[in-house]
Amino acid sequence: MIPRSLPAALLLSLAGVAAANAQGAPASDGEQISVKGANGAPACVTCHGARGEGNPAAGFPQLAGIGAKYLTEQLEAMANGSRVSPVMAATARALNPAQQAAVAQYYASLPSPLNIDRLAATAMHPVQPADTGAWLATRGAWDKNVPACNQCHGPGGIGVGENFPALAGQPAAYIAGQLRAWRQGQRPPGPLALMPAVATRLTDAEIDAVSAYYAGLPKAADLLASQGARP
Ligand code: HEC
């Protein structure tokens, strides 16, 4: 029984809470921003996909399941121009720091679209040195002090913790663009300046090969799994 003395406004707001619960938990700020945009920034889902899965054909990166700290730093860097991104600059600038953190947190909390086990299994597959992309990813180029990308980005490029973003399935043009940005000083050095050290030691051909390798890895991993399943 609701006491008769409760003010009408409170009763109305109680009814509102009941209605929101009936439709599931109310959306977080980050989710709202992703679907509706904020302060003139467009909805993120338009380009990054309904579940942050990205759009390889259009070159829009996956955001789902990538570390919140990493994503927040990227939004800050694209807003202040230290990471040069003509497409994202105005969007990142429109969000205030709390909104950047909220939307980053939201994307970090979404399940990654990657098949982690299948991708990790690709790291065990035999590779020929002539297969430049696969070789760099799994063995590196120790003659010029480039460790295997998988050593930091995880087996199959699935990403590791807060600092090492996933590479598997990211658009090839996007991956190559980031490596070239580090070579040209158009992206901040990031933790311990690890990536400028890697990127400046790669040739253009190596950049293209390793980018194509990671972009195609989810499909290659599915193919390997189906072959392994055969008697
Ligand atoms: C018009 C398409 C478009 C919209 C809308 C868009 N993005 Fe992006 N986003 C991109 C592109 C393209 C890139 C790659 C940037 C580059 O090439 O520098 C990117 C990159 C990013 C990155 C860096 C990812 C990484 O792995 O480093 C983050 C974070 C990001 N966007 C968040 C958002 C958020 C949050 C929103 C919504 C408020 C949003 N984006 C809206 C196209 C878009």
Ligand code: HEC
């Ligand atoms: C010693 C560790 C290390 C190695 C080895 C390494 N990376 Fe990275 N990589 C990082 C870190 C740390 C970041 C995050 C940088 C930041 O926060 O700005 C990163 C980020 C990236 C990004 C940006 C991803 C995005 O979503 O924008 C790309 C692309 C990338 N690395 C490609 C490679 C490739 C290709 C190789 C192998 C040739 C490689 N990395 C080897 C540590 C490493």
